[in-house]
Amino acid sequence: MGSRSLSSLAAATLLLAGCQLRADELRSTAAPRLPATAVAAAATDTAAPRRPTAPVPDSLRLTAVAATPGVPDTLRQAIRQLHAALGPAAAELRPEVLEQACVGYLTLHPTGRIERAGLLAVADMDLPNTTERLWVIDLKAAKVLHRSYVAHGEGSGHLRARRFSNEEKSACTSLGFYRTAGTYDGIHGYSRRIEGLDKGQNGNAFDRYVVLHAADYASPKYIEKYGHLGYSRGCPALPPEQFKDIIATMRVGSMMLLSGPGIKSRWLDGPAAGRRFVQRGWR
Incomplete structure (x- = not known):
């Protein structure tokens, strides 16, 4: 393989690595990392990727309510x-x-x-x-x-x-x-x-x-x-x-x-x- 071909291959490899790095950074800030099984399943999914959803203004996770003390x-x-x-x-x-x-x-x-x-x-x-x-x-x-x-x-x-x-x-x-x-x-x-x-x-x-x-x-x-x-x-x-x-x-x-x-x-x-x-x- 000629030097020009090697240079092109190296440039393509760096470009791909750079895109992958940015994608990893986006995942780390926008959503929790998926389990390995979920990642594997996603890799075989041929559907179009989902768009990120808008942030929820308030969490809908309710506050736990303790039982009232001393109730017989x-x-x-x-x-x-x-x-x-x-x-x-x-x-x-x-x-x-x-x-x-x-x-x-x-x-x-x-x-x-x-x-x-x-x-x-x-x-x-x-x-x-x-x-x-x-x-x-x-x-x-x-x-x-x-x-x-x-x-x-x-x-x-x-x-x-x-x-x-x-x-x-x-x-x-x-x-x-x-x-x-x-x-x-x-x-x-x-x-x-x-x-x-x-x-x-x-x-x-x-x-x-x-x-x-x-x-x-x-x-x-x-x-x-x-x-x-x-x-x-x-x-x-x-x-x-x-x-x-x-x-x-x-x-x-x-x-x-x-x-x-x-x-x-x-x-x-x-x-x-x-x-x-x-x-x-x-x-």
Whole structure:
């Protein structure tokens, strides 16, 4: 082979090596390295290579929810049975979040802070806002009365609520247990006031005018158009198609839990809830 041919071959080899190096660098920064078996399978695939997908703005990997400490086995089993009895409507309600709501209800009701027996609302704000993540539950009938979308505050995150605050101008959702108060007609129309029952975590909700109200940005149509719900100033805003029924069901003295990462509450008292359940059940 002549010197010119050798030079051409060497140049081609270097060019190929350079392309391979850049491809390796791209893989190391854009995606995790595939297992050897996957690489081998890809080498035999004759289909056109896939285009890289756009980055996801928020991770959809949910935060693990720990079981509530101190819950007796009798109560924990009753909550599991309740979850099963609620059926498909509660399939996306995580059992640990339902447990939080039930423990809080059983602890709060005897104190007189909530007057409405056998009913609770629970929103898992760790779920993406494209999920119907609010449930209103009749405990005695073991029935989901309402399930709906619910918006979180614009200060709390994009698809999922990740930041929470009790501060006046934070525009964040506040976690914890709430008592429903009276209704009024305000800038959002028919609305219901709610009172935070966890000092330091949602105790400013009433003064912040965190309320249940309707919002166009909390509707399925908004999701169809934009791919996610819009955002409130901290209110758990509801779909216009459902808000009246939900507000009517959650009449004065009902309990609502907004659950999410980092929630802390004196009402998550497993032993006290267990004692109450033995005495009165869900009444």
